[in-house]
Amino acid sequence: MIYRPLGRTGWNISAIGFGAWAIGGTWGDTDDTAAMAALHRALDRGVNFFDTADVYGDGHSERLLARLKRERPGDAFHIATKAGRRLNPHVAEGYRDLKPFIERSLKNLETDTLDLLQLHCPPTAVYAMPEVFGALDDLVREGKLRHYGVSVERIDEALAAIKFPGVQSVQIIYNLFRQRPAEVFLPAARAAQVGVLARLPLSSGMLSGKFTRDSQFGADDHRGFNRQGEAFDKGETFSGVDYEQGLAAVEELRQLLPEGVSMARLALRWILMNEAVTTAIPGGRTPAQVDENVSAADLAALPAPLMQALAELYQRRIAPQVHGLW
Template identity: 65%
Template sequence: MQYRPLGRTAWNVSTVSFGAWAIGGTWGPVDDAESMAALHRALDLGVNFFDTADVYGDGHSERLIGRLRRERSEPFYVATKMGRRLSPHAAEGFTRESLTAFAERSLVNLGFEALDLVQLHCPPTQVYYMPEVFGVLDDLVRAGKVRHYGVSVEKVEEGLKAIEYPGVQSVQVIYNMLRQRPAERLLPEAQRRGVGILARLPLSSGLLTGKLTAQSTFAQDDHRHFNREGAGFDRGETFSGIDYAAGLEAVEALKPLVPAGMSLAQMAIAWISMNPAVTCSIPGCKRVAQVDENLAAADLPPLSDAAMKAVAEVYERHAKPLVHPRW
């Protein structure tokens, strides 16, 4: 496993970490015993950073990670997210009272004395223009409820605005072989300012495993079934926002580029690590086999210049017109 600094936190975190959305729900059936086995396996293999949210299974994902900390002695960091519990999910709801309540609820779910890293969970764009919201986060740090804070964004522009606030330590953003726009401005600027980047959806909701087909079906409660058009939340969170059929075409174009000795999923994760501005990717896992395959990517040799160029050409041809202007 390799490690990189996360912003100005003085933490060094595993370049391939653990995304805990899947163990909470909306990715089909989950089994807690299987989820705990996956969490333990990740720690065994050197992961020291776990990303979750208070809405993943209505706190279930947080509670599982809290259990992991009680069952293991190794130190590790936990990032959670808050704000999506607001109904309606509107900028005016991001008040001192609501943010404090969300933080305190996550503390209970996790069983922690302080949240390692809390992130605003893809709030409305207007929130990034409300300095009072970031003032509340500063106060939560001063009160000892939160050690550090960051943001999870939908759009590049939101990330660029967020890092103007000096307390923001990290930006979580969708960045993968089918969503490359963050590399143009956001990633270099975050690196310049000493802000960590957490790359979510590194496998584009499973598209970049190469295992999905036109005949693949998904459970009713799986967002890959109900959110393809953005019915539940931002469309970009499902298959990176690319039309499913177009995504499958892009994957077919990527498959011949996979170097010998690695899978397409491992190449996708290795591709993200090629950008030094990225602190870590957070592939979702809910089974030990997924952990093993994803984490093996951390020890692979760098991709060649020719491979990186070829991936860029696939993006230009198959994905850029569909996703680049939107996020």
């Protein structure tokens, strides 16, 4: 495993983390036995960073991570969670006081202090409200939070966030189908010593190479019900790429795979090629998925001709759909 510094926290975290959205909900059926086995396997493979949120399964994902802490008391690892999406209505003003949600997460995670609290894709107006970040500073002083950061939809939001000195991390969609963050944001984050968490690194599973036109998604799976942003930002589902066009790009990508390297491993290793990225946080619902994800850190650096071919594929197939939207 590769370990990289997370912002100015003093933590060195695994370059492949564990995204716990899928074990919480809105990814189809969940199986707690398999989920716990996956979490344990992640620890066994050197993962020490787990990302969750209070809305993943209405707190279920947080509670599974609390169980992991109980079952692995000798292992040191960090849990990042998020708050804000439970606001109803989800408006900027609600971010002035997240204490009720934070108290709930503290209870779910069975702890007195959250390792890392992230604002959960708040409205853009929040980044013009210094009082929100002042309140987070107060919560750090009170001992409710060790550190805080943000999860964003847009690059302009990410750039605004890192102007606040207390922000230690930014979570953003960055993958082979969403390459724009590398243009401006990743260099800015590195200069500011802000950690970067690359979410949806496999583009909702599209970059696993396992989907076809006949793949079926359950009624409770956002990959079926949110393709046009019916429930939340459409960029959260397949990175905002049209499903059919995504499949076509994947077939072309398949021809570029080095011998013996799966598409998922290639996609994750591509993300880690940018040293401004602290960690990629793929989901894993089974130990086998965790093994494949983690093994990406063992791959050698991707050669320059392959990197160029991947950039060209993106510019031709994907960029016209998504590049300017987020």
